Amino acid sequence: MSQNEVVEKKTVVTKKDLVFAWLKWCLAVEVPVSFDRMQALAFGFSMNKVMRKLYKDQPEELKAAMTRHTSMFNTNCDWGSIIHGITISLEEQRALGNSDITPEVIQSLKIGLMGPLAGIGDSVDQGIVATIPLAIFVPMALDGNVIAAFMPALIYIAWSYGWSWFLFNKGYNLGKNAVLEILHSGRIKKVVGIFMIGCLSASYVKVSTILTFTNSNATVKVQDLINSILPNFLPFIVVSAMYLYIVKRGPKYLRLILYTMVIAIVLTYFKII
Amino acid sequence: MVVQAVFVGLLYWLAIGRANYYISFAIRKPVVMGVFIGLIFGNVQAGLLYGATIQLMYMGGIEAGGNIPSDQALASCIAIPAAIINNLDVGTAVALAVPFGVLGVLLNNVRRTINSFYNTKADQFVEAAEYDKLSTFSFLLPWLTNGVLYFTPVFIATLFGPSVVQSFIAIIPNWLMSGLTNAGNMLPALGFALTLVVMGKKQYLPFFVIGFFAFSVLGFSMLTGAIFALCFAMIASLYRLNSDEGDAA
Numbered sequence: 001m002s003q004n005e006v007v008e009k010k011t012v013v014t015k016k017d018l019v020f021a022w023l024k025w026c027l028a029v030e031v032p033v034s035f036d037r038m039q040a041l042a043f044g045f046s047m048n049k050v051m052r053k054l055y056k057d058q059p060e061e062l063k064a065a066m067t068r069h070t071s072m073f074n075t076n077c078d079w080g081s082i083i084h085g086i087t088i089s090l091e092e093q094r095a096l097g098n099s100d101i102t103p104e105v106i107q108s109l110k111i112g113l114m115g116p117l118a119g120i121g122d123s124v125d126q127g128i129v130a131t132i133p134l135a136i137f138v139p140m141a142l143d144g145n146v147i148a149a150f151m152p153a154l155i156y157i158a159w160s161y162g163w164s165w166f167l168f169n170k171g172y173n174l175g176k177n178a179v180l181e182i183l184h185s186g187r188i189k190k191v192v193g194i195f196m197i198g199c200l201s202a203s204y205v206k207v208s209t210i211l212t213f214t215n216s217n218a219t220v221k222v223q224d225l226i227n228s229i230l231p232n233f234l235p236f237i238v239v240s241a242m243y244l245y246i247v248k249r250g251p252k253y254l255r256l257i258l259y260t261m262v263i264a265i266v267l268t269y270f271k272i273i
Numbered sequence: 274m275v276v277q278a279v280f281v282g283l284l285y286w287l288a289i290g291r292a293n294y295y296i297s298f299a300i301r302k303p304v305v306m307g308v309f310i311g312l313i314f315g316n317v318q319a320g321l322l323y324g325a326t327i328q329l330m331y332m333g334g335i336e337a338g339g340n341i342p343s344d345q346a347l348a349s350c351i352a353i354p355a356a357i358i359n360n361l362d363v364g365t366a367v368a369l370a371v372p373f374g375v376l377g378v379l380l381n382n383v384r385r386t387i388n389s390f391y392n393t394k395a396d397q398f399v400e401a402a403e404y405d406k407l408s409t410f411s412f413l414l415p416w417l418t419n420g421v422l423y424f425t426p427v428f429i430a431t432l433f434g435p436s437v438v439q440s441f442i443a444i445i446p447n448w449l450m451s452g453l454t455n456a457g458n459m460l461p462a463l464g465f466a467l468t469l470v471v472m473g474k475k476q477y478l479p480f481f482v483i484g485f486f487a488f489s490v491l492g493f494s495m496l497t498g499a500i501f502a503l504c505f506a507m508i509a510s511l512y513r514l515n516s517d518e519g520d521a522a
Contacts, residue, residue, distance in 0.1 A: 024412075026293060026294065026295060027292055027293055027412065028292070028411065028412040029291075029294045030291035030294045030297075031290065031291050031292055031294075031412055031415050031416045031419065032388050032391055032411050032412060032415040033291075033384075033385055033388060034385050034386070034388035034389040034391070034392055034460075035382075035385045035386060035388075035389060035456075035457050035460030035461060035463075036389050036392065036460045036461065036463040036464045036467075037389075037392050037463075037464045037467075038461070038464060040392065040395075040464070041388075041391060041392065041395055041410070041411040041412075041415070042411065042412070044395065044407065044411055045408055045411035045412050048404055048407065048408050048411075052404055059402060062402070062404075063399060063400075063402060066399045066404065066407070067396075067399050068471070070392075070395050070396070070399060070407075070411075071464075071467060071468060071471060072464030072465060072467060072468045077294050077295065078295070104472060107468075107471065107472055108472065111468065111472070112499060112502065113499075115495035115498065115499065116494075116495040116496040116498070116499045118495065119494050119495035119496055120496060130298075130299075131332065134302070134304070134328065134332055135332065137304075138304055138325050138328050138329065138332070141304050141321060141324070141325040141328075142322065142325045142326070144318055144321060144322070146308055146317060146321060149304045149305055149307065149308050149321055149324065149325065150305060150308070152299070152302065152304070152305075153299035153300055153302065153305050154299070156295065156298065156299040157295050157296055157299045160295035160298075161295055164295070188503070188506040188507065188509075188510055189506075190472065190477060190506075191477065191480050191502065191505055191506035191509050191510075192499065192502040192503055192505075192506050193472055194469070194472060194477045194478070194480045194481050194484070195480045195481070195483065195484040195498070195501065195502035195505055195506070196484060196495075196498060196499065196502055197465050197468055197469055197472075197481055197484065198480065198481040198482065198483060198484020198485035198486075198487070198488065199484045199485070199487070199488040199495060199498040199502075200465065200495070201461065201462060201465035201485060202484070202485045202486070202488040202489045203488060203495075204461040204465070205458065205459060205461050205462045205465070206458035206459070207455070207458065207459055230486075231486070231489040231490055232485070232486070232489035235459075235462065236485055236486075236489075238459050238462045239462040239465055239466050239469075239485075240466075242462050242463050242466035242467075243466040243469055243470060245466075246466055246467060246470045247470060251396075251467070251470075253389075253392065253393055253396070253463065253467075254389075254390075254393045256463055257389050257460065257463065260456055260459050260460055260462075260463070261386070261452075261453070261456040261460075263456075264452055264453075264455040264456035264459055265448070265449065265452030265453070265455075265456065266452075267452075267455070268448050268451050268452035268455050269448045269452065273455050
């Protein structure tokens with residue numbers, strides 16, 4: 001612990017760096033979203049300058065950091081900001097020589113947090129903050145009140161910027177202090193991360209077949225059959241197949257994306273999915 | 274008319290291009306879009322009335338994981354100008370809005386497919402340590418590409434009327450549209466598989482399998498999932514494998 005305390009006192013990241021990283025996240029978050037890595041590039045966009053500052057004398061470390069921050073990421077835009085704060089502080093400690101903080105720890109933390117925060121955040125933001133003001137002000141707008149038309153938008157903007165910055169900052173301070181102790185057990189983080197990938201991929205990856213077999217007295221839906229044997233079996237096959245492909249053939253993403261699209265379109269054409 | 278069509282096209286891009294997401298999310302509501310479109314056509318009150326009425330259709334609806342159930346902004350940007358120009362009654366405007374809300378979902382799928390290309394470019398730039406280019410390809414270029422994708426249909430629909438866009442959509446075969454949607458539903462697998470490869474030594478894969486099927490069967494919230502995960506991890510840390518030496522980091 002004493003080693004950590006020494007490290008803690010040194011910081012490289014300034015308030016200004018934090019503000020810019022946060023603003024860039026808010027600016028980019030949903031823009032480069034893709035099917036395969038979701039908000040990955042927005043996360044990298046936010047981290048870009050900070051990482052270059054932290055690892056300015058360690059080009060290999062910088063490359064590794066940017067690789068992990070352009071990998072799959074998806075969360076709620078404002079609630080998820082706490083992840084950026086924590087990530088920056090962990091990367092800072094790592095750059096300053098705290099070898100307890102391994103790449104796996106940082107990755108696992110991102111993956112462990114992004115799902116739960118997306119769940120809470122989407123429900124609160126869109127279920128409450130965006131919806132209730134609409135219910136109040138839209139009837140007034142129907143009566144021709146222009147200001148009422150803007151009120152739900154203003155409330156939403158004020159809430160998300162305020163909450164997002166608060167959490168971003170909170171995350172940075174958390175990462176600097178309390179979380180370090182938990183991080184000593186890298187294995188815990190890894191298990192949490194990998195378990196969460198399981199949950200997340202079961203929730204995001206969707207494939208089902210529309211095949212049916214008809215004989216003289218009954219129609220059998222193949223998907224119902226699959227569900228009764230092993231639910232979500234087809235998505236599991238898809239994730240496993242991609243995993244095996246990457247392990248065996250190396251990371252050829254563009255090819256994998258093309259294969260997936262062709263297969264999906266062909267299967268759709270033949271009315272299989 | 275061209276000028277107005279340009280403005281509506283740009284407005285749609287600003288609303289759904291998602292730069293500064295909090296703002297774009299807030300203004301892409303039909304009730305707000307109605308006021309802006311009303312301004313463009315010099316009739317704020319009409320725009321507001323159409324917008325607020327279309328809004329009534331879209332009061333709830335959570336866009337989980339960035340999947341929009343329907344594109345309210347496209348519905349507004351096509352139905353409201355047509356309604357103002359042709360002085361349609363409110364019900365007709367709403368009926369016109371609905372199919373375009375669905376079309377917007379397709380545009381979003383196309384956008385996310387195109388963006389995959391920027392991922393592969395990003396990998397190249399990281400490999401070559403060109404971090405400024407990485408930045409450009411992470412925000413500015415995807416945003417401009419979205420601009421072309423989003424501006425065009427709205428511009429055409431405002432200029433020539435929504436029926437032109439509708440007949441264009443009719444040409445695209447149904448299997449292709451749903452094929453792309455199906456591909457989009459499968460592609461997240463790639464990101465997760467990749468993360469698994471990067472993070473997991475093989476002996477950790479059972480935790481992936483448990484997480485996957487536990488969620489499939491029980492369908493709990495992600496926070497519940499995290500609690501399970503933490504407990505599994507703590508149980509796992511009670512046991513120490515010989516092969517695990519040096520892996521604790």
